[in-house]
Amino acid sequence: MVDPAQNGLRFRTDAPVSDPAVTVEAFAEQTNALAVRIEPGEDVRLLLPFLDRLRLVEVNFPSFGDGRGYSAARILREAGYTGELRAVGDVLVDQIAYMKRCGFDAFQPDELLDRGDVENALSRWPDVYQPTADGRVPIWNLRHG
Amino acid sequence: MYQYDHYDQAMVDARVAEFRDQCQRRLEGKLTEDQFKPLRLMNGLYLQLHAYMLRVAIPYGTLSGAQMRALGNIADKFDRKYGHFTTRQNIQYNWIKLEDAPDILADLAKVEMHAIQTSGNCIRNISSDHFAGAAADEIIDPRPYAELLRQWSSFHPEFSYLPRKFKIAVIASETDRAAMRLHDIGINIVRNDAGELGAAFYVGGGMGRTPMIAPLINGFVPLDQLITYSEACLRVYNRYGRRDNKYKARVKILVHELGAEEYTRQVEEEFALLIAQSIEPPFAELERIRTYFDEPAFDADASDELDRTDPDFAVWSDRNTHPHKTPGYVSAVISLKPVGGIPGDATADQMRLMAELAEQYSFDECRVTHTQNIVLPHVRKADLFALWQKLDAAGLGTPNLDQVGDIIACPGLDYCSLANARSIPIAQQISQRFHANGKGEILGELKLKISGCINACGHHHAGHIGILGVDKKGVENYQLSLGGSEAEDTSLGKITGRGFDEAGIVDAVETSVDVYLAQRQDGERFLDTYRRIGMEPFKEALYG
Numbered sequence A: 001m002v003d004p005a006q007n008g009l010r011f012r013t014d015a016p017v018s019d020p021a022v023t024v025e026a027f028a029e030q031t032n033a034l035a036v037r038i039e040p041g042e043d044v045r046l047l048l049p050f051l052d053r054l055r056l057v058e059v060n061f062p063s064f065g066d067g068r069g070y071s072a073a074r075i076l077r078e079a080g081y082t083g084e085l086r087a088v089g090d091v092l093v094d095q096i097a098y099m100k101r102c103g104f105d106a107f108q109p110d111e112l113l114d115r116g117d118v119e120n121a122l123s124r125w126p127d128v129y130q131p132t133a134d135g136r137v138p139i140w141n142l143r144h145g
Numbered sequence B: 001m002y003q004y005d006h007y008d009q010a011m012v013d014a015r016v017a018e019f020r021d022q023c024q025r026r027l028e029g030k031l032t033e034d035q036f037k038p039l040r041l042m043n044g045l046y047l048q049l050h051a052y053m054l055r056v057a058i059p060y061g062t063l064s065g066a067q068m069r070a071l072g073n074i075a076d077k078f079d080r081k082y083g084h085f086t087t088r089q090n091i092q093y094n095w096i097k098l099e100d101a102p103d104i105l106a107d108l109a110k111v112e113m114h115a116i117q118t119s120g121n122c123i124r125n126i127s128s129d130h131f132a133g134a135a136a137d138e139i140i141d142p143r144p145y146a147e148l149l150r151q152w153s154s155f156h157p158e159f160s161y162l163p164r165k166f167k168i169a170v171i172a173s174e175t176d177r178a179a180m181r182l183h184d185i186g187i188n189i190v191r192n193d194a195g196e197l198g199a200a201f202y203v204g205g206g207m208g209r210t211p212m213i214a215p216l217i218n219g220f221v222p223l224d225q226l227i228t229y230s231e232a233c234l235r236v237y238n239r240y241g242r243r244d245n246k247y248k249a250r251v252k253i254l255v256h257e258l259g260a261e262e263y264t265r266q267v268e269e270e271f272a273l274l275i276a277q278s279i280e281p282p283f284a285e286l287e288r289i290r291t292y293f294d295e296p297a298f299d300a301d302a303s304d305e306l307d308r309t310d311p312d313f314a315v316w317s318d319r320n321t322h323p324h325k326t327p328g329y330v331s332a333v334i335s336l337k338p339v340g341g342i343p344g345d346a347t348a349d350q351m352r353l354m355a356e357l358a359e360q361y362s363f364d365e366c367r368v369t370h371t372q373n374i375v376l377p378h379v380r381k382a383d384l385f386a387l388w389q390k391l392d393a394a395g396l397g398t399p400n401l402d403q404v405g406d407i408i409a410c411p412g413l414d415y416c417s418l419a420n421a422r423s424i425p426i427a428q429q430i431s432q433r434f435h436a437n438g439k440g441e442i443l444g445e446l447k448l449k450i451s452g453c454i455n456a457c458g459h460h461h462a463g464h465i466g467i468l469g470v471d472k473k474g475v476e477n478y479q480l481s482l483g484g485s486e487a488e489d490t491s492l493g494k495i496t497g498r499g500f501d502e503a504g505i506v507d508a509v510e511t512s513v514d515v516y517l518a519q520r521q522d523g524e525r526f527l528d529t530y531r532r533i534g535m536e537p538f539k540e541a542l543y544g
């Protein structure tokens, strides 16, 4: 298992939550749970009543081609979730820039990523067209001051 | 025409650099083919039967002379001196080397072009009416909305790994020249009773294995909510579209399985949440884009007369022009369907000539049609004869727009790794047959479309006559269908019965056409006669 803190793919300054992430179902029942893991087919909106106590959401990507986790991440951020949002599983260097835009701030890939490739990927785009969860000002607004 | 500012240019340049890096990592073995595949696909690079194919985006089908010239030069430098214009208003190069792909993208970026999202499970190039900005019947030029959607959908981080590809078309007239309702989202810009402009959203159309005509889900989305509403449509699809079976993954299946009403309800619910996020671009941005599509400086004194002395020219101008909103002008259509030719192919020299003619006669603009022809949208009637002479001399003056020779055909088994059967030779034989027997001249409008497999890139479902290549125990076989239409009276063709072999399908088309000729009443097109008399007489003649 890759430690996201050690691998450097954590873009937060607070201390990582050490609790294990439980399933969505278990999370709803265990009133002291802080960390949850959601699978592609699960409705992320089930977590919205628990935003107060949520500290870590792991979004699983069993295969990088399944993009449901991108919507899950944005929905959480749009609803005001500010805790750690970690992409786990088949997370590749060419996806992490988009994941970051959708609100992920930690990555725990199955396979270790090359640091240089990650830096290249994250610094590639000078600007962005759409407003998303990362708060970057889109080109549309830059054009009009 | 839209022109990049430094922001747009920087985005495209970044993409070239990114793809260069990805190709490099692939060549170094840092990326497996499985990992590289979706990345190259998002840059339009397919691995076909014999080589890589590169598909270049032509947003809403509009090109400047310089862009058309660059396409010709790329064909010379990196391919076999020709390119293939596609049914999605794009161009494909069929003989590309992987090592060259980044350089081609760099050449494209120099003329504000790219291959972004021309493939892959993402939002594809936005298509539109090829007579936009020129047609006498349009409410407004639809292209500013298409350009806004282009920017929104480019590198959209949430929608780059959708269940399946996603195609959007935007039109703004009652006459549908873009097969709008056969797209994942079809947008028709309309005016309401109060005179305001809005967007009618049709969602869930498509061809392929399960052809469907998109239902209307919202008749009037205000234009300052266009992006937010599109985003809601996509998010519902991204979350709930099927991912277990690629043949059931398009949004049309989701809309069909949920029912249009339930899909609409979910979209509206998502929209209500998204509108609070203020993701809509400032209205000033739409205004900025619109200024690029201002009318060219038309000559107010342009003569409305046409000298029809030359009989060949008269035939061409009757068939291959379309009424323009400005007196004294027409839109001229250059047929890429010479008798016996490969539908949609143009040589590098022809592309450069079309570029020059666009600059000289059409305010530096040309268009690609989804029927694989090229339009010069704004030609003075007084210049039409001179234009035709130059086209004719270059083999570009075939007078067959919307006629039986104006066939849509996909690349088929000559290039495509998914094909069951060849499309191009069938198109060539049909075109030659109807030229030789003279019937092509008397048929009037007849839209014939050929696909080499069920993916329906050749739009066969929407052909007045459609041909589909199927594989029958390892032998190429062709199904015939009748009665499809992609226009505002959208309908899907019906299969006549058992299939035909290569020679048989050409005969079967002629037999069907003979039934029409024998039965047609005043002014009826093939489609009208078919709709009036039904399938039976055709079946009778075909299978007797």
Ligand code: SF4
Pocket: B410, B411, B412, B413, B416, B417, B418, B419, B420, B451, B452, B453, B454, B455, B456, B457, B458
């Ligand atoms: S219809 Fe089939 S054969 Fe033709 S281009 Fe599409 S996938 Fe290939």
